[in-house]
Amino acid sequence: MTWQSYVQLALYLGVLIGLSFxxxxxxxxxxxxxxxxxxxxxxxxxxxxxxxxxxDMNWKQYAWAAMMFNLLGLLAVFVLQMFQxxxxxxxxxxxxxxxxxxxxxxxxxxxxxxxxxxxxxxxLSYLVQMLGLTVQNFVSAATGIAVVIALIRGFxxxxxxxxxxxxxxxxxxxxxxxxxxxxxxxxALVSQGVVQTMSPYQKAEFIExxxxxxxxxxxxxxxxxxxxxxxxxxKTIVKEQTIAVGPAASQVAIKQLGTxxxxxxxxxxxxxxxxxxxxxxxxxxxxxxxxxxxxxxxxGELVKDRRQGIAMLAAMTxxxxxxxxxxxxxxxxxxxxxxxxxxxxxxxxSGGNMEGKETRFGIANSxxxxxATTAASNxxxxxxxxxxxxxxxxxxxxxxxxxxxxxxxxxxGLYGMLxxxxxxxxxxxxxxxxxxxxxxxxxxxxxxxxxxxxxLIPAGAVLVGTAxxxxxxxxxxxxxxxxxxxxxxxxxxxxSAGNNNGSAFAGLTVNTLGYDLSLGAAMLLGRFGxxxxxxxxxxxxxxxxxxxxxxxxxxxxxPLFVGLLIGTVLLVGALTFVPALALxxxxxxxxxxxx
Amino acid sequence: MISSIRPAIxxxxxxxxxxxxxxxxxxxxxxxxIFPHQANGSLIREGxxxxxxxxxxxxxxxxxxxxxxxxxxxxHGYNAGASSGSNAGPTNPAFLQAVKDxxxxxxxxxxxxxxxxxAPVPVDLVTASGSGLDPHISPAAAEYQIxxxxxxxxxxxxxxxxxxxxxxxxxxxxxLGEPAVNVLELNLALEKLKPAP
Numbered sequence: 136m137t138w139q140s141y142v143q144l145a146l147y148l149g150v151l152i153g154l155s156f157x158x159x160x161x162x163x164x165x166x167x168x169x170x171x172x173x174x175x176x177x178x179x180x181x182x183x184x185x186x187x188x189x190x191d192m193n194w195k196q197y198a199w200a201a202m203m204f205n206l207l208g209l210l211a212v213f214v215l216q217m218f219q220x221x222x223x224x225x226x227x228x229x230x231x232x233x234x235x236x237x238x239x240x241x242x243x244x245x246x247x248x249x250x251x252x253x254x255x256x257x258x259l260s261y262l263v264q265m266l267g268l269t270v271q272n273f274v275s276a277a278t279g280i281a282v283v284i285a286l287i288r289g290f291x292x293x294x295x296x297x298x299x300x301x302x303x304x305x306x307x308x309x310x311x312x313x314x315x316x317x318x319x320x321x322x323a324l325v326s327q328g329v330v331q332t333m334s335p336y337q338k339a340e341f342i343e344x345x346x347x348x349x350x351x352x353x354x355x356x357x358x359x360x361x362x363x364x365x366x367x368x369x370k371t372i373v374k375e376q377t378i379a380v381g382p383a384a385s386q387v388a389i390k391q392l393g394t395x396x397x398x399x400x401x402x403x404x405x406x407x408x409x410x411x412x413x414x415x416x417x418x419x420x421x422x423x424x425x426x427x428x429x430x431x432x433x434x435g436e437l438v439k440d441r442r443q444g445i446a447m448l449a450a451m452t453x454x455x456x457x458x459x460x461x462x463x464x465x466x467x468x469x470x471x472x473x474x475x476x477x478x479x480x481x482x483x484x485s486g487g488n489m490e491g492k493e494t495r496f497g498i499a500n501s502x503x504x505x506x507a508t509t510a511a512s513n514x515x516x517x518x519x520x521x522x523x524x525x526x527x528x529x530x531x532x533x534x535x536x537x538x539x540x541x542x543x544x545x546x547x548g549l550y551g552m553l554x555x556x557x558x559x560x561x562x563x564x565x566x567x568x569x570x571x572x573x574x575x576x577x578x579x580x581x582x583x584x585x586x587x588x589x590x591l592i593p594a595g596a597v598l599v600g601t602a603x604x605x606x607x608x609x610x611x612x613x614x615x616x617x618x619x620x621x622x623x624x625x626x627x628x629x630x631s632a633g634n635n636n637g638s639a640f641a642g643l644t645v646n647t648l649g650y651d652l653s654l655g656a657a658m659l660l661g662r663f664g665x666x667x668x669x670x671x672x673x674x675x676x677x678x679x680x681x682x683x684x685x686x687x688x689x690x691x692x693x694p695l696f697v698g699l700l701i702g703t704v705l706l707v708g709a710l711t712f713v714p715a716l717a718l719x720x721x722x723x724x725x726x727x728x729x730x
Numbered sequence: 731m732i733s734s735i736r737p738a739i740x741x742x743x744x745x746x747x748x749x750x751x752x753x754x755x756x757x758x759x760x761x762x763x764i765f766p767h768q769a770n771g772s773l774i775r776e777g778x779x780x781x782x783x784x785x786x787x788x789x790x791x792x793x794x795x796x797x798x799x800x801x802x803x804x805x806h807g808y809n810a811g812a813s814s815g816s817n818a819g820p821t822n823p824a825f826l827q828a829v830k831d832x833x834x835x836x837x838x839x840x841x842x843x844x845x846x847x848x849a850p851v852p853v854d855l856v857t858a859s860g861s862g863l864d865p866h867i868s869p870a871a872a873e874y875q876i877x878x879x880x881x882x883x884x885x886x887x888x889x890x891x892x893x894x895x896x897x898x899x900x901x902x903x904x905x906l907g908e909p910a911v912n913v914l915e916l917n918l919a920l921e922k923l924k925p926a927p
Binding site for chain 1: 733754785791815833849863868871899
């Protein structure tokens with residue numbers, strides 16, 4: 136690696152941590168109701184919706200509201216896709232996708248997963264991208280933030296039945312956090328060359344015309360065979376390059392900030408018109424983690440103990456760095472099977488494993504993105520994870536399997552990490568024989584049951600889904616690569632869906648009935664299972680008294696606790712997934728280095 | 731539960747208008763005014779002709795021009811209407827064979843041009859990019875091709891080298907990203923230096 140690579144990675148972490156603090160403090164103000172920039176608009180929203188900002192909900196009402204809103208959004212995206220040809224702003228006259236692909240995409244956006252079984256520029260009209268996908272990018276992210284704010288109220292309130300008002304939290308998160316940040320980021324991205332236009336696709340002359348051979352088909356659509364039984368082909372000369380454009384920047388900005396990750400174009404942020412320059416890349420990869428980092432700080436502010444938030448941010452950052460380093464190293468080491476190819480980094484090239492990576496990003500920025508996008512439940516990519524070295528590709532896979540809590544999805548990352556914090560204090564309590572407490576609340580059987588469910592439901596969806604696909608014809612048929620790598624593709628897909636990430640080992644053909652439905656089910660379980668469990672915890676904690684910390688209370692802001700929390704996360708992640716990983720990336724690595 | 735229905739519908743409609751229509755249209759309007767070139771795809775125009783986009787690569791395989799990176803888009807390379815990577819795994823035999831063939835194709839072109847080049851091939855020149863539309867090659871990959879391009883095109887090597895330097899984009903503020911050579915811009919400029927046939 137060149138020195139610039141190290142400096143870029145350090146700069147990234149520095150800016151990320153540095154910006155988390157002011158953003159976190161601002162978000163705490165927003166959810167305390169102290170930010171009132173758009174107060175008249177806010178009041179109009181509540182009045183039309185028939186709610187009031189001081190009307191508290193208990194956890195069941197809160198959960199119903201969140202579920203109802205997300206399912207309605209799901210339905211809207213589904214309907215928009217099915218009728219895209221009848222609706223306006225379909226400049227390329229794209230037909231509707233199959234019902235199961237449309238359902239999969241609708242689930243994927245309503246659950247903040249943004250799994251791309253569709254190929255943006257070849258499947259969806261501008262109208263669907265805007266009214267369907269962009270809207271869900273905002274509101275599914277705002278839902279995640281609302282739920283973690285409700286959980287934080289569970290810690291900070293005493294003997295209260297209510298945990299806040301979902302509609303108010305949803306509105307404030309969208310109006311004051313997501314919209315302003317997206318607007319600024321979108322314009323900054325356009326300045327770098329990310330497209331933002333309602334015009335149809337552009338045409339350019341090829342300097343070297345391309346000859347393509349297409350099989351000739353008879354009237355019934357069967358390929359015509361010649362005397363030797365080979366398909367007859369005809370040559371076509373292509374003189375023009377079609378350049379897909381569209382309102383991309385506005386969607387890309389929120390896809391990163393809201394940890395959604397669904398690309399405007401098929402190849403997501405590897406596409407030069409979706410991520411044009413190293414600077415646009417830096418802004419986007421920063422946007423992936425910034426709100427999740429800021430929410431840790433907001434958590435500290437809202438529970439009136441800043442050290443608690445810093446401890447969360449520290450635990451997340453340590454795991455991120457610890458996994459970033461092996462990912463960069465594995466990719467930089469290149470492919471040992473190449474002969475006569477220069478893979479060494481120098482001032483003139485980044486070297487390393489460049490298959491599926493863009494020249495302008497090189498190894499360091501691609502591996503950084505792969506780590507960040509899977510630490511968060513973002514899932515956008517600026518390089519193709521399927522072409523990573525086995526160990527380089529294992530890092531993003533395992534980061535997802537940890538449950539998307541290393542920064543994680545906006546809101547869902549922190550509530551997932553807080554669930555692990557409850558497990559960590561519980562384990563510590565067992566060791567010293569005391570009733571565990573966290574932030575002054577006693578952690579009892581009910582909370583532990585819910586915490587276990589929040590951890591086990593996504594893990595179960597991943598492993599059961601993978602197993603199911605591996606013994607089914609439709610599952611095996613989707614693989615693009617032979618051997619252990621094919622298994623990795625399937626494992627990656629369910630890890631991504633079950634944890635609402637959305638990135639893929641994209642060689643896997645998933646636009647089939649079996650995958651669309653099973654991955655859709657994994658996304659729903661992985662989103663709403665933990666969300667309901669967390670809201671149940673929030674309700675039960677809010678109803679409890681606060682106990683004053685005694686000499687036997689485990690402090691939860693110390694390096695000792697950060698270590699304990701990391702240990703718990705890694706232990707659960709390793710015990711659950713190492714056997715599966717051994718069959719995929721680990722075997723492939725051993726085969727690659729010793730063929 | 732029933733009480734959630736009205737706010738759910740109302741807020742979904744309001745947010746659809748706000749974030750699905752007002753927001754993207756406002757961004758479009760502002761972008762079209764302050765960054766019209768970038769917002770429309772950074773197109774390279776010569777009079778009425780659109781020669782390409784400065785951000786989107788084109789396929790080049792003639793020995794007198796700089797070759798782009800391999801592209802995995804279909805049905806032909808650099809199809810900017812359907813971006814795609816190869817998604818080939820690192821141990822996939824078909825992929826390893828393809829890389830071997832690409833190395834051989836470069837050596838064949840050199841032999842045909844009467845150029846001797848024993849240097850190992852820079853990796854980006856024989857691997858497909860993630861987008862299939864990468865407009866760049868590394869400076870190492872450009873350097874590797876200079877002798878061949880000069881020999882076949884008839885443009886003196888010194889001038890070719892100057893052009894490469896001109897279209898090499900450094901790291902942002904010397905730090906972010908990787909240095910890269912824009913192949914389309916380079917070949918368009920090279921076209922103008924070629925001696926008349």
